[in-house]
């Protein structure tokens with residue numbers, strides 16, 4: 513029982529704030545052009561692991577694009593290992609749009625400000641603070657815990673988790689499950705209700721390139737084979753297409769939990785469930801599931817022509833598509849239909865959709881850890897609308913959950929802070945996260 517009572521020490525609660533702030537001050541902006549340098553942040557983490565007797569391995573595919581991996585041996589050698597991963601890079605931030613400089617790491621009125629405060633230097637710092645507190649207290653987890661601090665999550669992951677999965681699989685030996693970003697943060701759909709969505713799946717990435725061919729010619733002539741017109745027709749059809757509802761096990765479980773919580777008398781198990789009616793009844797809480805009951809396709813880039821009176825022979829567009837698990841074939845058939853006979857389509861970039869079981873012992877332990885520190889909160893499984901490093905690690909047979917616990921004030925629009933302006937995280941929320949992670953990781 514002694515270990516149960518002993519939570520993270522006060523040093524851990526101080527360190528998580530310092531680490532979040534100092535990691536923010538190390539500018540690891542990833543614009544996707546290859547100019548990001550995660551190395552100083554990786555060294556910052558590695559030095560603090562090494563000082564606690566946890567041996568870090570630094571790995572690079574490209575100079576400067578550094579990943580850190582370390583293993584903490586568990587007390588039960590027969591137990592499977594658990595991966596805890598976080599990325600070190602951040603998306604760009606324009607200082608002119610912010611009320612405080614995005615790389616200041618300023619701590620003001622109990623809040624840490626800056627790019628990465630929620631995505632995801634907060635989690636990087638929480639994990640670091642927890643494992644260092646274990647070293648001070650002589651605590652070892654039950655399972656082996658593999659820590660991975662990755663580069664390049666905000667672009668292709670080729671220098672980060674993709675590289676680690678391809679070239680350093682041995683470092684992840686025995687890992688069956690992983691936890692990382694985008695889950696277990698409090699969400700307040702209305703006053704008095706606190707939900708903690710834990711991610712148990714991600715939609716797949718289906719970025720498409722469309723190419724329309726036609727007859728080039730003078731802009732003043734009749735042209736029934738205009739590539740720009742053909743492309744525009746296809747793009748309009750794709751952009752305004754309403755994808756059919758396809759409920760995955762995770763989304764159905766989320767709907768069941770929410771329907772029960774709001775005492776809505778709808779049987780969520782029936783095959784012909786009218787999801788739109790249920791979402792309507794859920795009100796603001798529907799935001800948790802609405803983005804993942806369907807596939808989506810958004811046109812994002814267009815490229816055609818070079819002069820106003822010249823019809824080009826070719827026109828190109830890009831589509832950001834996202835697919836639910838099990839819908840890949842339907843997605844391809846629908847794209848064949850929507851693009852039509854004169855427009856070709858191909859995958860520009862493709863990543864699998866993920867689904868993790870919500871009736872697993874791991875999900876039950878994640879749920880219990882949150883509810884222990886916020887007994888009034890309700891854990892709800894959910895599917896992420898986009899993707900994370902978990903996609904790359906899934907190639908190693910690792911089932912990923914989104915679990916970066918934070919208890920946030922009801923008036924903070926956490927979702928808007930991801931890649932948003934004035935990204936920030938309250939110190940209290942970091943302390944909550946350290947306590948939950950400490951408890952979960954010890955007992956996992």
Ligand SMILES: [Zn+2]
Nearest residue numbers: 599631632693
């Ligand atoms: Zn992230």
